[in-house]
Every structure is written in structure tokens, then in C-alpha cells.
Amino acid sequence: MTEDQSNGNGYITEAPVERAVLAGVNLPEAWRGGMGGEADLDELARLADTAGAKVLGRIEQGRQRPSPATFLGKGKLEELTELVADTGATMVIFDNELSPAQGRNLEKTLEVKVLDRTELILDIFAGHARTRQAKLQVELAQLEYLLPRLTRLWSHLERQAGGIGTRGPGETQLETDRRLLGRRIARIRSQLKDIAQNRKVQTGRRDQVFTAALIGYTNAGKSTLMNALTDADILAKDQLFATLDATTRRVEIDERRRFLLTDTVGFIRRLPHHLVESFKATLQEVREADLLVHVVDSSSADPAHQIRAVDEVLESVAAGKRPTLMVFNKMDLADGDAVRDRFARDHPQAVFLSALDPAGITDLKNALVGRLMGDETIVTVAVPLDRLQLLSALHRTGSVLEQDFTPDSCVATVRVTDEERNRLLSRDGVREITDQP
Numbered sequence: 001m002t003e004d005q006s007n008g009n010g011y012i013t014e015a016p017v018e019r020a021v022l023a024g025v026n027l028p029e030a031w032r033g034g035m036g037g038e039a040d041l042d043e044l045a046r047l048a049d050t051a052g053a054k055v056l057g058r059i060e061q062g063r064q065r066p067s068p069a070t071f072l073g074k075g076k077l078e079e080l081t082e083l084v085a086d087t088g089a090t091m092v093i094f095d096n097e098l099s100p101a102q103g104r105n106l107e108k109t110l111e112v113k114v115l116d117r118t119e120l121i122l123d124i125f126a127g128h129a130r131t132r133q134a135k136l137q138v139e140l141a142q143l144e145y146l147l148p149r150l151t152r153l154w155s156h157l158e159r160q161a162g163g164i165g166t167r168g169p170g171e172t173q174l175e176t177d178r179r180l181l182g183r184r185i186a187r188i189r190s191q192l193k194d195i196a197q198n199r200k201v202q203t204g205r206r207d208q209v210f211t212a213a214l215i216g217y218t219n220a221g222k223s224t225l226m227n228a229l230t231d232a233d234i235l236a237k238d239q240l241f242a243t244l245d246a247t248t249r250r251v252e253i254d255e256r257r258r259f260l261l262t263d264t265v266g267f268i269r270r271l272p273h274h275l276v277e278s279f280k281a282t283l284q285e286v287r288e289a290d291l292l293v294h295v296v297d298s299s300s301a302d303p304a305h306q307i308r309a310v311d312e313v314l315e316s317v318a319a320g321k322r323p324t325l326m327v328f329n330k331m332d333l334a335d336g337d338a339v340r341d342r343f344a345r346d347h348p349q350a351v352f353l354s355a356l357d358p359a360g361i362t363d364l365k366n367a368l369v370g371r372l373m374g375d376e377t378i379v380t381v382a383v384p385l386d387r388l389q390l391l392s393a394l395h396r397t398g399s400v401l402e403q404d405f406t407p408d409s410c411v412a413t414v415r416v417t418d419e420e421r422n423r424l425l426s427r428d429g430v431r432e433i434t435d436q437p
Ligand SMILES: Nc1nc2c(ncn2[C@@H]2O[C@H](COP(=O)(O)OP(=O)(O)OP(=O)(O)O)[C@@H](O)[C@H]2O)c(=O)[nH]1
Pocket: 216, 217, 218, 219, 220, 221, 222, 223, 224, 225, 235, 236, 237, 238, 239, 240, 241, 242, 243, 244, 264, 265, 266, 267, 329, 330, 331, 332, 333, 353, 354, 355, 356
């Protein structure tokens, strides 16, 4: 046992606290897409904190392109080596995605564990996965990302078992060879397929009901809003990626107006594509929703940047350009006027609120109901009994809200678009019943 496994009182803490130094290289835009872009060490520090590491220092460098061997330039690498020694760090976390060779070379020089942003995010996902589906999805992403990096991992395990970057696929898997890992990957894929298939059967029934999905940057307040709108009781916590699974609940405004609301995994800029790939099944809920409720943390340093990052992820899962309601949350922590000035014009239907304010929740409900009804109206029609098949399509889509029978007709209250209403009323014998006869 090393001294950092003891909390100072002679008790052994649950997991050793890792001491981390952060490193980021700012690359030109052309290096974006998993490899580069502007480093964001503040966000990396939050990720490190969520994973349970203590951040002791950071270094940053601007470069035209990464050094092929060590990502950082020679001088910066020396500076980093010193920083690691001075702080007694046990690991270095890179904001950029490292190639297997770069990771190996850096570990050799620095003599501590080296993780990149993707591995850190994978580690957080592994720690937060609860359901079988989420666990399998994370394991798949880890295996696929780690496979080419196996030799590096083995050297971690020799030095230290457990800790950040080694959670998830158990040691037993890591000890086996690539061929076995390949088989494991295939098995997980097929298990995930079964789960998705089952879910399809289960949710088939939902097709008739309007569904809205809460989406947005991680920590924006999606689960908090979900809990306020439903009785879901989802863990909402001030950490990144608190939610990984999709949860769906019914929201009932009144007897006529009800819809399903789904809360799901949050997004982040440069979300590792292995994760996006393997979370496709969970994100299916997002793709199938009638309305996306895009929750924004108005108090974040740059809400517009987060909105863009979310849009990018949506596009990559083929859920871009869906009907969307923008919700600017955490207005209690933000400069409200500035946020409205900045976003109200581009998003005229947006709701600005604080999840902690009941009045805001009412505004959100009203906005959702507005969108849910869309251009539909509710009318009451009398349909002759021998022409009941005129209503069958409306029955199928759950648009018949009430029906009553008189000796010669069915009096139905239906939710229809103007077009549907006109078509229905053009049929022989069908007439609209208004309040004033
Ligand atoms: N002050 C304030 N805090 C909020 C508000 N909405 C959410 N929070 C807090 O923000 C943190 C994150 O909220 P969550 O609901 O877990 O966020 P999320 O979008 O579900 O995040 P992930 O599941 O991690 O992607 C929690 O600590 C909430 O209590 C708000 O309107 N005002």
C-alpha cells in the first residue's frame, strides 16, 4: 500500500486519490475532429474531478501540428516532466486524443500513467453506468478504444492495479490476447442488438403518443427538469455525465393532454466517437422523439459554444434538424438580461427559466403543451354509425380523445390538423358539433 491510499487517519480510503497534471495543446481548426481544436483545461479539470483525481497543475502549448512522437514539443515536455516531479503527480491527463505510440512514448519519458481526454471520459462513463445496456455500451467503447493501446495498459497494471483509466473491462479481459478481445467485442455487439430489439418491441406501443426528449450539454440541468416535470427521481448531481441511461416517464397535464418525456445522456464537445457509436441505442430515443427539448446552462462561460457542441453531436447521430424547443436553464445563476439579449432573437420560442423556480416549470409545461398540440385543434364531430371506419386512423394515432354513442351516431372529440378536420367534415353525414347549436 502506498501512503496515498491512507487518508491520514490510518484508515484506508475507498480508492487512492490520483494526483493529476493536465496538459493541452492548442491546434489550428484543421486538427479538429477528435484530434485537436482549442484545449479547454477548465473542462478537463472538471472531468478529472468527476473521475476522482486531484488536479495539481496544468501546462498548455500552441502548435501548428502535434509532435508525432510525443504530441508536445521537446521544451514543453521537459517543463511537464519537471512539473510532474515537483507536484508528485501520479498521472498526466492530455486534453487531446493521443495515438497509441504517443501515449507509450510519453509514459516512458514521464514515468507516470498518461491518459488522454477520451480515456478519461470513458473512465467516467464506466464508473457511472448502471443498467446492463449502459455497461455493455461503455465496455464496447472502451475495448474498441483500448485495443490498439493494450501494451500500454499492461504496463499500468504491472505498476498499479485499479485507478483511473483501468476501470471497466476487468483485468481478466486485459490479460487475454487481442483475438479473445475481438470475440468479446462481437459478443457485446450481439447482446446490445438483442437489448435494442427488445426495447423496440416494448416501445412499439408508444408510437401513438407524443414524445419529447431532454437533450443538452452535460450538467445543463436535464435530469433536474425531468424530476420537476415527472416523478422520475433521477440522480441529478453537480458532476459531468451523472446520467447515462435513458428514462422515460409520462407527463400528464390533464386528461386530454399527456405526453412522454425522456431524459438521457448529456453531450460534451468532442464527445469520443467510440462512445457516440456505442451509445447509438440509447440515443435512439432521441432520434425517435417528436420534439427535442434542448436544455442550455445559461450560467456556463459560453452557452453558445455548448449549443454548437450539442448540435454537432446531434448531427453525428442523425438527429439534427428535428423540431426543437430551446430551454435556457440556470437563469438564477446567470446574468438574465444578457442571456435574453443574446439568445431571444435567434430563438423566439425559447423558455428562460431556473429549474429551481416553480413558475419556470409552469412556463416550460405550457411551452411543451403548445408544441405538443402544434397546429392541431380539438373538435367534436358526429359520425354516422355506419361510417365509423372514418375514425379508425384517428384511433390508431391516439387522436380520439373521447367518444360517446347516440342511437344513430358516434360523437367523438378528436385532435386533428386543419387538413384532417376539413377532410373529415367533407365526408357524407359527418358534422361538427359546436357548443352553440
Ligand atoms: N442554481 C441552479 N442549479 C441547477 C439548476 N438546474 C440544475 N441545477 C444543478 O445543476 C447540477 C446538474 O444538474 P443535472 O440535472 O444533474 O444536469 P444534467 O443535465 O442531467 O447532467 P448530466 O446527466 O450529468 O448530463 C445539479 O447540481 C443541479 O442541482 C438551476 O436552474 N439553477
